[in-house]
Amino acid sequence: MKGIGVSPGIAIGKAFVIKKNAPATNGIVLKNQVEIVAEIERFDISVTNALAEIDAIKNNSQLMLNDDDIAILETQVELINDPQIREDVVAKIEEEKKTANDAMIEVTAGIVTLFESMDDEYMRARSADFQDIGNRILKYINRTGDTNNRSFEPDTIVIADDLTPSDTITLDLNLVTGFATQAGSRTSHAAIIAKSKGLPAVVACGDELMTINHNDFIILDGLSGSVYVNPGEDIINRYSAKSASFRQQAEVLKMVKDKPAITADGKQVTLLANISDADDLTMVHDNGGEGVGLFRTEMLFMDRDTFPDEEEQFEFYKKAVLQAKGKPVVIRTIDIGGDKHLSYFNLLPELNPFLGYRAIRISLDQEGLFIVQLKAILRASAFGSVSIMFPMISNAKEIRDAKLILNKAKKELLEAGVIFSNDVKVGIMVEIPSAAVTADILAKEVDFFSIGTNDLCQYTLAVDRMNEKITHLYDPFNPGVLRLIQNIIEQGRAHNIHVGMCGEMASDPLATLLLLGMGLEDFSMSAASIPAIKNIIINNSEAKAKQICQQVMAMDSSENIIAYLKEITQ
Amino acid sequence: MITKDYIITSAQGMHARPATQLVKLAKGFKSATSLKKGDKTVKLNSLLNILSLSIKGGETISVIMDGEDEVSAAVVIDDFFTKQLKEL
Incomplete structure (x- = not known):
């Protein structure tokens, strides 16, 4: 039998059927x-x-x-x-x-x-x-009889047509391991309560569910939505194993989810998520993400025939800002070119596309397109906490030019009487070596840096990420890359601006303490990685991280660095 | 009479929890308070009526307050729409 899985987890137990x-x-x-x-x-x-x-x-x-x-x-x-x-x-x-x-x-x-x-x-x-x-x-x-005060045996799975708020509150859910309902949806009360209590639940199972009898042996999978009635031994064994590993994982997640990411000696960092659209935010909230460190806007521009207009872009950004529920959202202006192409925007073939016409270079060249995006982002800023981030910055002039266009966008909105937040922070991706080396110059132009380790690594090491023959050279633990990262963080801090990281390195458990030791304040990654990284932060100290950083920065090769980091993260 | 417009800043709009909060606040005043969305106006003392407007995130609504304590009602309701709503 299959319904909609609304609260992940495996429940194994005996049916208790409630009929009203x-x-x-x-x-x-x-x-x-x-x-x-x-x-x-x-x-x-x-x-x-x-x-x-x-x-x-x-x-x-x-x-x-x-x-x-x-x-x-x-x-x-x-x-x-x-x-x-x-x-x-x-x-x-x-x-x-x-x-x-x-x-x-x-x-x-x-x-x-x-x-x-x-x-x-x-x-x-x-x-x-x-x-x-x-x-x-x-x-x-x-004055009909009361249906409340039901008592359950341990490991009960409640089977009902639907569970109302009064049912779920008066049922002793401590003895219930899961429930399945005939009706309902992802947002029905039963689904909401199941998620908040961490109970596996399947809703919308249909009429067949009510053929289940009291004390039938039930397995339900709250992720896939499967419900098994009196299953065979192989299914029982498979799900018993699944249940154990899920519980273990959930335990770690639950332990850290609502805890702030603070080290044992009191250093707090912010764990953010990288997203591509508003729907990703559900995962962000579920994993305890404190906001969005990178909202890639390319998804809106791909798989279509024309550029989205201001209204469509505004709706796209606004939806994500609202879903963030007041948590900060850093929106990156388009990063097309390189390996990302748009069918309706004619980018000429290039010999070195990653060194070519892409990201902010296109935005500054095509002011008309850029200003539409900036206006849409500014309008979305009225609905939450929004920052704007420019990708692929190589020098200070590009920042100044981009800010001039941003001011133009603001002026046009003001003149049209359209509201936007007057506190939109402006930052850049630091992902080109020249920007990393001149971080002290660039810091004077912006409110924050976000280190893009993927491109920074490829440009610093002159390694094409797409070329399979040289993947062994693509190595974020190369001392050259690490020195650049350290310089960006130090210069950012010296100029009192915020420094975060949104590249893959931010989600690499091997790098967490090293980056913490360098003084990184924001780690932005895919939502699913947040609990594991938080677990590392909580169980270590800043003092230890600083020592690790010192050790690593004195080493002469990435082999030594990786071996050392593996050893200390064991 | 005081009328104020607000943009709903919570993603889910006026769902049960914030609407409950709003009804409780409105009941604390002697003034007649009502909520307007489009051409529909409902009294703020009925949660059913507020929910039946199905107000979504990003939509604009007006609040109308009329009575002896309308000024203090406006302050409290303003705080609700501009601050509390985001956290509910």
Whole structure:
């Protein structure tokens, strides 16, 4: 059986099936004013009781509610108390002479239908919450039996049509190892709660799920969405192994995820992510990334027939800035040319494309294209914390020219009355040896440096990254490359500007302590690498990193350096 | 009467958590407060009504405050839309 895996992990255990009876209308027509008043009173008392029930849950210390649980309960309180819902129910009782039960069922159904028809997935998923609220009040209107207080055996897998906020809060999830639901979506309450509790969960399994019986042996895979009912031995063995390794990994991630990246002796660094579009940010948040150190903008320009206009670019950047939820986002202006070509932009074949017409060189040459991108980025800056970064800078004049165009873009927006942040920082990629050597000159022009180790390595060592015959020479631990990196960091710090790194070296566990010892402050990498790097930072000290740096910088070959780093990171 | 426009700065828009917070804030004032998106206006005391507007990140809405304590309501609601919303 297959559903949507919404919370990764493997759960193995016995099924506990929850079936609910849908509330039914009674069709009674009220005869007189006395009955009408009584039904309104019945509704009001039910609301009071439903609120008292939530209060009791909130104050139950045994449930060990976290902030998310409390927030869900507060939302429920507001909805149960909602004046619009009361108004609609009372209208049905007074005008249509319906019982409180029927009025509540109909009002709930109306709200559920309204939310189910919305074009926003999150809002559609809220229809289940409204059904839950309706059921809560209905329970008191009819005083039917309580479905709460279920007790579980250890290793229980809950099987249900859907899990409502009240279900997930009152279920003793400590004994539940996972759940599968018949309905639901990635943003349904069950999915959100599963992720926050780290429980494997599969939703939208369809009607087949309800053929599962109590105590059936179940395996569910919260990543792939597979659900196995009474599986054979080979599947059990395979998943037992998978489960163990997943748990181990998750343990490391969980331990460091919400911890700041601070060394044992108190040095804090920032761990950021490299992204290509807004969707990547989910992974960034899940892995404890503190923002985006490199937002490559090329993806927007590839696989199409024309340049995206300002509006389209603005939407693309804005989406990512909003998804970053207030965390900083460094947006790099386009880095095309080299090995990245656009079908609609005629780049002539070059003998040495990596030394040719690419990145900022194109931007400065094609001011019209550049200013459109800058305006789009500036407009997106109104929605969060945005910095702009120029790639492939080789001298100070290029920075000054780029900033002139940036100022022009700002002026045009101001004149058009378009808002943008007045605190957009400007930085450069340091990836050309001349820039690395003259870091002291360039530092005066910008707010930050970001070291691009991939190109810096290729240019410093005169090694084409694409040429397979010489890959052994491509070596970021070459003392020449390391000295340049050290110079960039030292000069940046001497001029009080921020220095980060967004190349592959930032995610290499072998290099972490060396870079920390050099004084690197920001490490930007693919989101999945963040926990491992953070683990290294947390378990070491800056003092040790400085010693390592000193040792390494005195060594005469990358073989020695790599051997030494391998030894100390064991 | 005070009317102010805001751009929604949280990615998910006005989802349940911030909307709950907003209703709680609005209920603390005597002034009548309402929220306008496009041509629809709803009272700020109903979470159902706020959610039914399906306000997304990046959209612009107006808040209308009318009553004896409208000035202090405007200050509190301004803080909500400009600061708190990003963190909720």
